[in-house]
Amino acid sequence: MGKVTGFLEYGRHKTPWRPSEVRSLDFKEFVLPLERSEREEQGARCMDCGVPFCQSSYGCPISNLIPEWNDLVFRGREEEAWHRLRKTNNFPEFTGRVCPAPCEGACVLGIGSDPVTIKDNECWIVDNAREKGWIKPMPPKFRTGKKVAVVGSGPAGLSAADQLNCAGHSVVVFERADRPGGLLMYGIPNMKLDKDLVLGRVQVMKDEGVVFKTSIEVGVDVSAESLMKEFDAVLIATGSTKPRDLSVPGRSLSGVHFAMDYLKGSTENLLSGSSARPAIDARGKKVVVIGGGDTGNDCLGTAIRQGCSGVVNFELLPKPPASRTPEMPWPTFPRTLKIDYGHAEAEYAFGKDPREYCISTKEFVDDGNGNVKGIKTVRVEWKKNEAGQFVMQEVPGSEEYFEADLVFLALGFVGPEEKLLESLGVARDNRGNAAAAYGAFSTATDKVFAAGDARRGQSLVVWAINEGRAAARSIDLFLMGETSLP
Known part of the structure; x- marks a missing residue:
């Protein structure tokens, strides 16, 4: 599939983002499209690998026919690529934007080089189909009565x-x-x-x-x-x-919110078209986001767009490695360090990566009027016990205090x-x-x-x-x- 020597001739080229200093001023999508010729080159990088792990159980859960539509992108057969994509995916415009792309983690090319830009290619196919008017209603020809x-x-x-x-x-x-x-x-x-x-x-x-x-x-x-x-x-x-809560002293203080309540309110406010500020507003406030992952990153990006005065992201686990380790061999999903859009924007706005690793929240501190004003924390380390399982231990003497006017709990569900x-x-x-x-x-x-x-x-x-x-x-x-x- 793709150009036979494409993976040797072309390097991986991700869809670029608008600069942090520009995109953080609005809530518009932050991606910039590649030129058609560049997208065809990215499709050409897909190897004729024999066994496409990208669409196996390690890769795409919906078994997208990835090598086939990569080949069609490379050959300029755009409408065919769209029809091939829609055979397995009802909503590629969603997955092409928000999926962490386990398919790329399982890409055979990724064993010794950079994997194919599968997610970006998927997004381009459906966006192109929408622009060309190929996404049309197709009502069923008969009804079952059920x-x-x-x-x-x-x-x-x-x-x-x-x-x-x-x-x-x-x-x-x-x-x-x-x-x-x-x-x-x-x-x-x-x-x-x-x-x-x-x-x-x-x-x-x-x-x-x-x-x-x-x-x-x-x-x-x-x-x-x-x-x-x-x-x-x-x-x-x-x-x-049901969001996972954090049972520590001071949890009921004003200013401590579940992440999803914050994100939902922000989007509701945006869609309303109102000039009023959202009910939970980070403008001018010191923000702490507890919990990494996509939701935590989205809280970072939202707080920066609202004009927060600072942002810190707590992560209980250690900092991920920059590349695969023996614990995450190909074709398993590589849980390596990611610099997502919110991290990059926070670094631009405040001069450093906002993430603090191996840190545990011990208490939310009251300002005397029922509002949160800070967080008491302790550093932790992870060690294997006799059973070979990682267990968390607090590090003596590592207590720290972080100022916080708003706290968002992004701890999963x-x-x-x-x-x-x-x-x-x-x-x-x-x-x-x-x-x-x-x-x-x-x-x-x-x-x-x-x-x-x-x-x-x-x-x-x-x-x-x-x-x-x-x-x-x-x-x-x-x-x-x-x-x-x-």
């Missing part, structure tokens, strides 16, 4: 709804927020995923016959009983929305909210998720299915799409006795 309710409009719910609609079922998606998209709408900032892309894809689905009911919470505004009576199948795709599961009579597994086996996605409650983070726990957008597609196949089989869905 009705399916999808609870939650994140990536799992959207992909399941899209697949089920293609199979001819009448699909209604329930979303408790005022706009559809779930995590895609309110959990990921606009500079990383423009909300017009989410709403644009939702509009295509509406034109194809999918019904979206927003500002409706199942179990509150609509009873579970009425849902079970009206629909032939119900899919729980609400995501993992611990499962779906119990209320909906209880109302539908759905059991939970030992991690608190909806109990439904992978491959079947059916719960012990008749005609109720579960998929995405609500079933597997906090994971990637691309895994949610995988789960939504697979659950749709199971639901179609349940309803019709057979299925042609992939």
Whole structure:
């Protein structure tokens, strides 16, 4: 696939970002497109490697036909590349922007060189298709007479709804927020995923016959009983929305917030078009983000755009290595040091990388009026115990104090909210998720299915799409006795 000698002739060239000093002034997407000829060169780097690990279990969860569409990009066959991409991915405009690209970690070229820019190539294919008008509504040619309710409009719910609609079922998606998209709408900032892309894809689905009911919470505004009576199948795709908390003294002080509350409020304020400041506003404040990962990075970028006076990012784990180690051999995902957009912007604005590694929060300090004014911390180190497991130990005498006017907890999520599961009579597994086996996605409650983070726990957008597609196949089989869905 690709040009036979392309990987020898061309180097890896990532899609560039707008300069930190420019992009940090707005909430517009920060990527800059490559010229067409440059993109074709990047497609040409894809090797004829024999066994493409990029689309194996180590790489792409939805088994994108990566070498095929890389080859088509290289050859300038753009529309064919788009059709090849959409065979396996309902929403490449989302994954092409927010996926951490395990496919690139499993790229064969990456064994001895820089891997192919798979994620960027994917994003270019779908963006080009949108510009050329190739993304059009394709309503099903027949209807089965079956009705399916999808609870939650994140990536799992959207992909399941899209697949089920293609199979001819009448699909209604329930979303408790005022706009559809779930995590895609309110959990990921606009500079990383423009909300017009989410709403644009939702509009295509509406034109194809999918019904979206927003500002409706199942179990509150609509009873579970009425849902079970009206629909032939119900899919729980609400995501993992219970944030992990931090139980230390001072947690209840004003100014300590969950990261998702902060990001959601910022996006709501942006979409409202209001000139008023958001309810949680970092302007002129010293910000501490507790927890690394994508959510922590998004908090950094958002706080900088709001005009914070300083930002620090706490990470409990050690600083990752710059390159692979024996603990992360190819083709496993390389958990190496990343300089994401928020880190780069913080370094530009305040002169250094904002991350503090191996640090544990001990207490939030009160200013005397119920507001947070600082954080007491201690450094930690990780050592193996007799069983060979890494355990954390505090370092004596390493106590530090950090000033903080705002603190955001970006510590991940611990499962779906119990209320909906209880109302539908759905059991939970030992991690608190909806109990439904992978491959079947059916719960012990008749005609109720579960998929995405609500079933597997906090994971990637691309895994949610995988789960939504697979659950749709199971639901179609349940309803019709057979299925042609992939």
